[in-house]
Amino acid sequence: MYTSSANVAERQAAPPSLAISTVIFALRPSEKSGRPTLWLPLVRRIREPFKGLWALPGGPLTHAESLQDAASRNLRETTGLAPKYLEQLYAFGGLHRSPTQRVVSIVYWALVQPTEAALADESENVKWFRADRLGDLAFDHNAIVDYALWRLRNKLAYGSVAYHLLGEYFTLAEVREVYEAVLDRELDPANFRRQLKSTPEIEETGEYLQGGKHRPPRLYRFTGRPGLDPDNRSTP
Amino acid sequence: MYTSSANVAERQAAPPSLAISTVIFALRPSEKSGRPTLWLPLVRRIREPFKGLWALPGGPLTHAESLQDAASRNLRETTGLAPKYLEQLYAFGGLHRSPTQRVVSIVYWALVQPTEAALADESENVKWFRADRLGDLAFDHNAIVDYALWRLRNKLAYGSVAYHLLGEYFTLAEVREVYEAVLDRELDPANFRRQLKSTPEIEETGEYLQGGKHRPPRLYRFTGRPGLDPDNRSTP
DNA sequence: ATTAGTTCTAGTCATATTGACTATAACTAA
DNA sequence: TTAGTTATAGTCAATATGACTAGAACTAAT
Numbered sequence: 001m002y003t004s005s006a007n008v009a010e011r012q013a014a015p016p017s018l019a020i021s022t023v024i025f026a027l028r029p030s031e032k033s034g035r036p037t038l039w040l041p042l043v044r045r046i047r048e049p050f051k052g053l054w055a056l057p058g059g060p061l062t063h064a065e066s067l068q069d070a071a072s073r074n075l076r077e078t079t080g081l082a083p084k085y086l087e088q089l090y091a092f093g094g095l096h097r098s099p100t101q102r103v104v105s106i107v108y109w110a111l112v113q114p115t116e117a118a119l120a121d122e123s124e125n126v127k128w129f130r131a132d133r134l135g136d137l138a139f140d141h142n143a144i145v146d147y148a149l150w151r152l153r154n155k156l157a158y159g160s161v162a163y164h165l166l167g168e169y170f171t172l173a174e175v176r177e178v179y180e181a182v183l184d185r186e187l188d189p190a191n192f193r194r195q196l197k198s199t200p201e202i203e204e205t206g207e208y209l210q211g212g213k214h215r216p217p218r219l220y221r222f223t224g225r226p227g228l229d230p231d232n233r234s235t236p
Numbered sequence: 237m238y239t240s241s242a243n244v245a246e247r248q249a250a251p252p253s254l255a256i257s258t259v260i261f262a263l264r265p266s267e268k269s270g271r272p273t274l275w276l277p278l279v280r281r282i283r284e285p286f287k288g289l290w291a292l293p294g295g296p297l298t299h300a301e302s303l304q305d306a307a308s309r310n311l312r313e314t315t316g317l318a319p320k321y322l323e324q325l326y327a328f329g330g331l332h333r334s335p336t337q338r339v340v341s342i343v344y345w346a347l348v349q350p351t352e353a354a355l356a357d358e359s360e361n362v363k364w365f366r367a368d369r370l371g372d373l374a375f376d377h378n379a380i381v382d383y384a385l386w387r388l389r390n391k392l393a394y395g396s397v398a399y400h401l402l403g404e405y406f407t408l409a410e411v412r413e414v415y416e417a418v419l420d421r422e423l424d425p426a427n428f429r430r431q432l433k434s435t436p437e438i439e440e441t442g443e444y445l446q447g448g449k450h451r452p453p454r455l456y457r458f459t460g461r462p463g464l465d466p467d468n469r470s471t472p
Numbered sequence: 473a474t475t476a477g478t479t480c481t482a483g484t485c486a487t488a489t490t491g492a493c494t495a496t497a498a499c500t501a502a
Numbered sequence: 503t504t505a506g507t508t509a510t511a512g513t514c515a516a517t518a519t520g521a522c523t524a525g526a527a528c529t530a531a532t
Contacts, residue, residue, distance in 0.1 A: 015254050016297060018340060061252060063338060067329035090466055091327040091342045093303035102299060104254060106327045106340075147466045173480080191520065193481075198518095214479040215527040230326055230383045409509080427491065429510075434489095450508040451498040474532080481526075489518070497510070502503100 016093070016102040020070040021058030021141075023089065023109040023148040024079065025131065026117035027165050027181065036174075036181050038131035038152075040145070041079050041120065049099050050138030054129070056145070058105065068231050071108035080121040083110035085164035088231070089148055097140050109148045111164040156182050160201065163222035171209055171217040172196050196220075252329070252338040256306040257294030257377075259325065259345040259384040260315065261367065262353035263401050263417065272410075272417050274367035276381070277315050277356065285335050286374030290365070292381070294341065304467050307344035316357040319346035321400035324467070325384055333376050345384045347400040392418050396437065399458035407445055407453040408432050432456075 027036040042054040057078040061070050068086060075081055086108055093104040112120075122128065129135075131149060134142065155161045162178045163170070172193045180186055196202050201224035208216040263272040278290040293314040297306050304322060311317055322344055329340040348356075358364065365371075367385060370378065391397045398414045399406070408429045416422055432438055437460035444452040 015251075016299065018251050018254055061329070061340070063252065064331070066331055067327060067340070088327060091303060091324060092466070093297070093342070094467075095300070095302055104297070104303070104342075106329070106342075143466060171480090188520070188522090189479085190481075190483085190522085194483095195519090212479085213529055214477085215481085215529090217480060230328070230379060231330075407509090424491070424493090425508085426493085426510075426512085430512095431490090448508080449500055450506085451500090451510085453509060476531080477529085479526100479528080482524085484521105484523075486521090487519080490516080492514090492516105494513075495511085497508100499508080500506085502505080 016104045018061050019058055019103055019105045020061050020067065020074055021056040021105050021107045021144070022071050022075050022086075023056060023107065023145055024075060024081065024083065024112060025110065025148075025152060025165065026112045026120075026128075027114050027178065028117065028128070030130075036114075036177050038149075038181055039117070039128045040131055041122075041126060041128050042134075042137070043078055044125040044127075045138050046125065053136065053138040054127070054134070055138035056107070056141050057126075058107075061106075066231075067106055068108070071110075075110060078121075078126055080119070081110075081112050081116055083112045084116075085111040085161065089144075089151060092140060092144060094140065105144075107144055107148075109151065111161060113165065113167050115167055153182055160222070160224045163224075166222075169205065169207065169219040169221055171219060173217055175220075252340045254297050255294055255339055255341045256297050256303060256310055257292040257341050257343045257380070258307050258311050258322075259292060259343065259381055260311060260317065260319065260348060261346065261384075261388060261401070262348045262356075262364075263350050263414065264353065264364070266366075272350075272413050274385075274417055275353070275364045276367055277358075277362060277364050278370070278373070279314055280361040280363075281374050282361065289372065289374040290363070290370070291374035292343070292377050293362075297342075302467075303342055304344070307346075311346060314357075314362055316355070317346075317348050317352055319348045320352075321347040321397065325380075325387060328376060328380060330376065341380075343380055343384075345387065347397060349401065349403050351403055389418055396458070396460045399460075402458075405441065405443065405455040405457055407455060409453055411456075 024040050026039055028039045029035065030037045041057065043057050045051050045053050045055050057074055059074050061067065065073065067088065072086060075083060089107045089109045091104060091106045095102065097103055097105070120128070131145065134145060136142065137145070152161065156179060162175055165178050166174055173189065175196060176187055176189060176192045201222060203221045203223050205219045205221055207219040209219055210216055260276050262275055264275045265271065266273045277293065279293050281287050281289050281291050293310055295310050297303065301309065303324065308322060311319060325343040325345045327340060327342045331338065333339055333341070356364070367381065370381060372378065373381070388397065392415060398411055401414050402410060409425065411432060412423055412425060412428045415428070437458060439457045439459050441455045441457055443455040445455055446452055
């Protein structure tokens with residue numbers, strides 16, 4: 001293998017190593033209020049640097065896979081999940097991100113549906129955390145999560161990401177709860193539903209959500225496509 | 237050096253090589269109409285693959301510089317320019333971008349002021365092209381430029397990028413011409429100026445642009461900051 | 473069975489924003 | 503002096519937004 005056979009001088013001259021990491025968002029009910037909140041899975045570092053701290057799932061980029069494939073594989077390997085939404089976030093390449101070597105990380109962010117997220121593997125070294133209560137993470141991963149949250153909030157206002165955190169069928173109140181969880185403020189139910197009803201990508205179904213405590217709300221379906229990335233653009 | 241000493245099998249196993257490229261936009265008057273249009277500098281490939289074709293300026297990432305620094309240096313080396321605006325565009329990492337080896341390119345995009353752009357170095361192997369008339373470029377660089385244009389148009393609508401294509405003082409009509417050049421459609425002068433006048437970041441000066449053929453327009457100044465990138469975020 | 477409580481849903485109204493358009497001001501060139 | 507052109511301010515209708523009211527439809531408690 002390359003790095004093990006190279007001496008120190010060669011390592012210095014060698015190009016920075018390249019890694020892929022992923023910020024994976026999913027909604028889970030808050031333990032107290034029961035209202036949906038943002039969660040993400042982290043893995044515990046089992047070696048130096050930052051041994052014992054939590055970090056974003058990630059790994060090296062292998063030779064035969066594209067960046068997106070690498071992110072997708074990594075996500076599946078650590079959590080067992082197949083995300084509905086996967087997009088490149090940013091390439092982080094500061095000089096001192098890792099104390100031991102120069103690493104450039106190309107970070108992706110993903111959204112998974114709650115039904116899937118509930119099935120996600122969890123173990124001693126893989127655990128889900130509330131996005132607003134992470135503590136100190138390894139490397140610059142706190143800053144990366146902050147940026148991913150900023151992007152999520154931005155994309156939410158713009159367009160179509162909210163539905164990738166929900167199942168196929170959803171009520172308009174559920175969509176509003178996603179917005180409230182991500183933006184961290186309450187929205188007027190009546191005005192919010194007026195806006196959603198005016199977007200053609202949200203389709204009314206004949207079904208209603210039964211079993212609730214109050215008037216059963218109508219179920220809707222999202223018919224739009226994500227697509228803005230260069231890697232996703234030609235998908236029709 | 238690493239790559240020259242490795243044999244074929246080692247190159248296969250080695251991590252993909254990492255390069256930085258930059259899409260540099262500047263306004264130049266159209267040759268026919270004289271109205272401002274988007275131009276960008278390209279460099280001619282002097283070796284295989286794609287020898288003789290035009291390509292985005294770029295090069296390898298050296299060990300001691302951040303991604304942004306590498307883009308900045310590269311830009312200065314090929315064109316002599318110091319851009320007013322420099323932001324990461326995307327990391328391109330498809331498997332077959334280069335026929336000879338696996339390359340991951342982290343691409344930046346830059347905006348330079350016309351006064352600077354006029355001073356840019358030009359030579360046999362460095363030449364400026366109209367952004368809408370590039371012909372076939374090396375590698376996947378046509379797709380990269382397309383994506384950069386898409387981002388530019390997007391950011392324009394959102395916020396503050398237009399001013400980085402202009403000098404320190406500008407007329408509102410000049411701003412409108414930037415929008416018209418980038419979005420490729422005409423805008424109503426009266427409505428456009430009403431919008432600009434309602435944005436607090438545009439400051440009225442007491443000066444007027446003299447020497448024109450008609451009523452002298454007032455000069456304005458932009459007082460906002462760019463900042464959205466993780467690398468630029470903490471700049472106050 | 474009735475009532476209270478809650479959410480779902482549709483609507484009103486004032487305000488802000490946008491696009492199309494008109495009109496006047498201020499300059500140059502003929 | 504006048505015609506031509508751009509700069510600039512303003513009007514008006516259509517649309518979008520935020521605050522709010524109110525009835526419909528269900529459950530749970532009395």
